Amino acid sequence: MAIKTVDMNRLAAMTGNLFESVAILSKRSRQISTNIKNELDDKLAYFEGFEQELEDPRFQEEQTKVSLEYEVKPEPTEMAVDEMLEGDVYFRKPSEEETDLLF
Numbered sequence: 001m002a003i004k005t006v007d008m009n010r011l012a013a014m015t016g017n018l019f020e021s022v023a024i025l026s027k028r029s030r031q032i033s034t035n036i037k038n039e040l041d042d043k044l045a046y047f048e049g050f051e052q053e054l055e056d057p058r059f060q061e062e063q064t065k066v067s068l069e070y071e072v073k074p075e076p077t078e079m080a081v082d083e084m085l086e087g088d089v090y091f092r093k094p095s096e097e098e099t100d101l102l103f
Contacts, residue, residue, distance in 0.1 A: 006081055014084065015091070024091045025080045032076040040070050 011025075012018035043066050047059070074082075083089050 004078070006085075011081075011084065021084070024089065025077070025084060028080040028083065028089055029076045032079050036070065036073065036076065040066075 008018060011021040015021045015024065044063070047063050080089070
């Protein structure tokens with residue numbers, strides 16, 4: 001994975017606080033990671049129940065192809081940062097009334 005610099009001031013300006021931006025990116029990254037894992041599990045679930053066919057090289061090749069497809073995808077953190085910089089991440093700050101209800 002190549003190292004890519006990120007303008008931290010730009011991230012901080014989006015929320016007004018760098019730590020809030022990092023927290024938002026962390027939550028979005030976890031969401032992306034969960035979605036990717038669910039997709040991969042769904043695709044690999046197809047191969048369950050084919051014990052005899054798993055020895056077939058073509059069947060193994062298909063399974064390897066699915067796994068490699070997900071290995072070359074960018075990391076969830078990288079995807080979250082790109083989404084935030086493009087303005088595709090929705091976040092909101094709770095109002096004072098909402099925070100008063102919590103305590």
